[in-house]
Amino acid sequence: MVKKKIKIPFVLPLVSIFLALAGWLYGKYYLVTIPEKTRINNVILIAVPFICYFVGILLIYIYLINVFSKILNHRISPKIYKPINFLIIAGILGGIFMMLQPFTIVLYKISFMVVLVSLLLFIFWSHVKPAPVPEETEE
Numbered sequence: 001m002v003k004k005k006i007k008i009p010f011v012l013p014l015v016s017i018f019l020a021l022a023g024w025l026y027g028k029y030y031l032v033t034i035p036e037k038t039r040i041n042n043v044i045l046i047a048v049p050f051i052c053y054f055v056g057i058l059l060i061y062i063y064l065i066n067v068f069s070k071i072l073n074h075r076i077s078p079k080i081y082k083p084i085n086f087l088i089i090a091g092i093l094g095g096i097f098m099m100l101q102p103f104t105i106v107l108y109k110i111s112f113m114v115v116l117v118s119l120l121l122f123i124f125w126s127h128v129k130p131a132p133v134p135e136e137t138e139e
């Protein structure tokens with residue numbers, strides 16, 4: 001098997017940095033020049049920095065999925081891939097159960113982070129392809 005050199009795209013992190021900088025500059029220098037009455041009536045003017053930061057974070061996450069899927073594709077054994085997949089799904093279900101249980105507030109408080117982390121891991125892990133299982137040859 002020929003190993004290909006992995007090309008990592010650097011466009012997404014650069015756009016992400018640009019968006020973070022634009023959101024910071026907008027909030028620091030432009031937003032303060034807008035009259036308060038206009039800001040109150042136009043919520044989108046206040047939301048511009050948040051939108052820039054949010055899209056920047058999404059682009060970084062997409063970039064990381066792209067890089068790690070290129071690195072891990074066809075290199076993870078199915079014997080390892082399936083249990084990790086089941087653990088991630090169990091984390092989602094466990095977080096939902098903790099969110100809906102009426103017994104303790106501690107489980108309720110951590111349930112949102114458990115569900116969030118499990119969902120992000122599931123999205124990431126679903127982009128990784130396990131190594132193909134070698135077929136046994138009949139003689």
